[in-house]
Amino acid sequence: MCDLLWSDPEDVEGWGLSPRGAGYLFGGDVCANFSSNNKISLICRAHQLVMDGYKWMFHDQLVTVWSAPNYCYRCGNIAAILELDEHLNKNFKVFDAAPQEARGAQSKRA
Numbered sequence: 001m002c003d004l005l006w007s008d009p010e011d012v013e014g015w016g017l018s019p020r021g022a023g024y025l026f027g028g029d030v031c032a033n034f035s036s037n038n039k040i041s042l043i044c045r046a047h048q049l050v051m052d053g054y055k056w057m058f059h060d061q062l063v064t065v066w067s068a069p070n071y072c073y074r075c076g077n078i079a080a081i082l083e084l085d086e087h088l089n090k091n092f093k094v095f096d097a098a099p100q101e102a103r104g105a106q107s108k109r110a
Helices: 028-037
Strands: 015-017 024-026 043-045 054-057 062-065 079-084 090-095
Touching (some): 028 043, 062 079
Antiparallel strands (some): 015 024
């Protein structure tokens, strides 16, 4: 499970080495096999930048949600939050970074 959750989905077959230097890449076949074996219909993950805030892959079996807008103050990406209701209906809240003038001074950590 850790290999799947800490690795990145990609349009590949099976497993591959990640260009990030850590973890692996995995394809739709790995996702489908894991989902079937564990009787789940969705894998939701959040540790990979996606420019539109969220990204569906593998026939909607997997979604990546990224909640840090304009990551590192330089990526220009949108962010999202996935809401699930009591019936597991999905709703994405998508948002941009706050304008520079609205952010105020950054706090300094000791």
